Each structure stands twice: as structure tokens, then as C-alpha cells.
Amino acid sequence: MIDEVAWFKIITGLIAAGMLLAGFLIIIRQYIQKRYRPSFYLAIAWLGFFLEAFFSSTRLLFDDVQSMIYFQKLSFLGLAPGFLGIMATVDSISRDSVEPRRFSMLVFILGINTFLLMLPLDEKTILIPNLIVISIGVVISNTLLVLYIRIHRNVPQPLKRLALVNVLGAMFVGVVYVFLRIVEIARPNFLPPVARVIEAIGALIQASVLSRHEQLFYVLPFKVQRLTVIDTRKGTSLYNFDWLKSDIIDQDVFSGIIQGMSMIMNESLKKGNFQEIKLEKGSVLINHDATHSLASMLIASKTSQVLHDGLAQFSRKFTRKYEEDNKDPGKSNDGHDADDLVKECFPFIPRFG
Incomplete structure (x- = not known):
């Protein structure tokens, strides 16, 4: 019993x-x-x-x-x-x-x-x-x-x-x-x-x-600093979003440096564009859209597959958004309306600043 x-x-x-x-x-x-x-x-x-x-x-x-x-x-x-x-x-x-x-x-x-x-x-x-x-x-x-x-x-x-x-x-x-x-x-x-x-x-x-x-x-595995979209023809910045306040140099100068490095390496080695740049204390993840001459860059303390996936998703949706609005993202400097795409593609990144 x-x-x-x-x-x-x-x-x-x-x-x-x-x-x-x-x-x-x-x-x-x-x-x-x-x-x-x-x-x-x-x-x-x-x-x-x-x-x-x-x-x-x-x-x-x-x-x-x-x-x-x-x-x-x-x-x-x-x-x-x-x-x-x-x-x-x-x-x-x-x-x-x-x-x-x-x-x-x-x-x-x-x-x-x-x-x-x-x-x-x-x-x-x-x-x-x-x-x-x-x-x-x-x-x-x-x-x-x-x-x-x-x-x-x-x-x-x-x-x-x-x-x-x-x-x-x-x-x-x-x-x-x-x-x-x-x-x-x-x-x-x-x-x-x-x-x-x-x-x-x-x-x-x-x-x-x-x-x-x-x-x-x-919160612990990495910290994401900035998302930047650049025009790869002009080397200028089209859109920026910061999760962490930083002392990064002028956004257009930074975009031009990255674009110049990518062009030199591509022309010299014929191995395609940069996908990732590893630094001593961080990484720059890059996703290229050759059709529209765009590149989306993510600056983080450490690379991660979830960041690569989020960046690829953001790049696709950023381009599609401008196509639906009948805009050429390479001719527009107004990317503030892409903030909703950041929230959609990177909901897992905490904002510190």
C-alpha cells in the first residue's frame, strides 16, 4: 500500500x-x-x-x-x-x-x-x-x-x-x-x-x-561595437549602428581604409574580398554584396557563428529594403530607417552605450 x-x-x-x-x-x-x-x-x-x-x-x-x-x-x-x-x-x-x-x-x-x-x-x-x-x-x-x-x-x-x-x-x-x-x-x-x-x-x-x-x-562570449554598411565603389559609410560607445576614427575614414585594404589584397592575390579581419583584441566581420557594391561590417571583440549568421541576414535584408523602396543604397546616405533591421537581425546583442 x-x-x-x-x-x-x-x-x-x-x-x-x-x-x-x-x-x-x-x-x-x-x-x-x-x-x-x-x-x-x-x-x-x-x-x-x-x-x-x-x-x-x-x-x-x-x-x-x-x-x-x-x-x-x-x-x-x-x-x-x-x-x-x-x-x-x-x-x-x-x-x-x-x-x-x-x-x-x-x-x-x-x-x-x-x-x-x-x-x-x-x-x-x-x-x-x-x-x-x-x-x-x-x-x-x-x-x-x-x-x-x-x-x-x-x-x-x-x-x-x-x-x-x-x-x-x-x-x-x-x-x-x-x-x-x-x-x-x-x-x-x-x-x-x-x-x-x-x-x-x-x-x-x-x-x-x-x-x-x-x-x-x-553578454560574456563577445562584445559587439559597431555595425557599418559601406559603398564599396566610393569607400564611404552609408549606415552605422553602435552597441558600445567607442573612440573609432571618423566613419568615412575607417570605411575607406577597409575598402582600400580589400581592393589591394584582391588585386594582388586574386583571392576575392576580405571575409574577416582578425586583430589582437578583436575582429572585423565583413559581408559583401557585389550586385549593389555594398559591404556590411561588424566590429566585435571575438568572432562567432551567430554573428556571421546575423550579419549575412542583415546584409540581405538591408539590400532588399532599399530595393522595395526603389532606392539605390549606394546613392543614399540616409540609413537611419535600417535600425529596425538591426533589432530584427541582432536581437541577441546587448547594448552597453
């Missing part, structure tokens, strides 16, 4: 699983629409935690020990994509790529744990993989918390409050949940078993904030 405490754990566990599933659906929708890698990794994490919560709760529906152990094993296996997703999220947000050595180490540890779960286990021996996943969970969740604190410290002022809410969501998962779980294990009847619901609330908060304010994904 299932007692009242077990039913309470089942109900709260399934509620938590539903909230984690909602968090997964929210963040995977963002990935489908905008293809941000951090949102994909975070979606994998919430899916893994959903599986863990679901199997861990449903195991209490069974009376026989072997069925309970089987579903507990499934819950531990569900944590593998959860942990890997969180680690990949941390790396992609902090450095825009996955750190292979740390990721390989986590895969190795999870592989050992999976091997142990394949063995016949009883109520005592299953404590070994249980301790492994608890240890990994504490480290992973607090790593994510530290990352969100770093984001909060570095975001521009308009995003401070949202970043703080995101930090609170991570605290629910990495601090409050862990504390309540320890209390539940040490003193089973001291507090109602609501730790899993607290964890799910924290996950849902994170998914909701990050799905609506994707700028938080890209």
Missing part, C-alpha cells in the same frame, strides 16, 4: 516533472525559431531533468523493490543528458564553445555511472551511483549559478533586474533544492518533501527569462 507521504511525493514529483517539461518546451521553441546554441543545450538539460523527476516519482507507485530500483536507475540515466546539457550551456555562454577536456571528463564519469547502473543492484549498492549523481549535480548546478552571477555583474543596466531573476532561479536549483534534499534525507518528517518542486520552479524561471531576453546568452 502507498501511504500518504508517498502519495504526496508522487504528486509533487509529477507536478515538478510537468514544470520541467514546460521549461523544456519554452526553451526548445526559442531554439527552433532562432537557432541559438545555448538554448539548444539548455533544452537538453531540462529534458534530462524532466526524465529524472518523472521516473523518480513513478517508482513510488510500485510495491516491489526490483521495480522501484529499475525506475530509480532510469531516473539516474535521465540525469546524464541533464548534466551534459548544463555543462555545454555554461561553456557556450561563457566562451561560445564547449571546452573539450572538461566535457570529456564529465562524459567519462557519467559513463562509469552508467556502467554501474547496468549491473544488478539492490537497495544498498544503488547508493553508489546515487552518490555519484548527487556529487555531479551539486557541482554542475553551482557552476551554472556562478555563471549567472558573472552575467549579472557584466550586463548593461537595463538587463540587471532580469539577470538577477535568473540568478534567483539558479539559486533555487543549486542551493535551496540541495539544502532541502539534505534535510529530507537527514530528517524525513521535519519538512514536507517539496524540494523537487522548488527545483522545477527555478528551472522554469530560467527558461522563461532566457527565452524572452536572449541577450543574457551573449
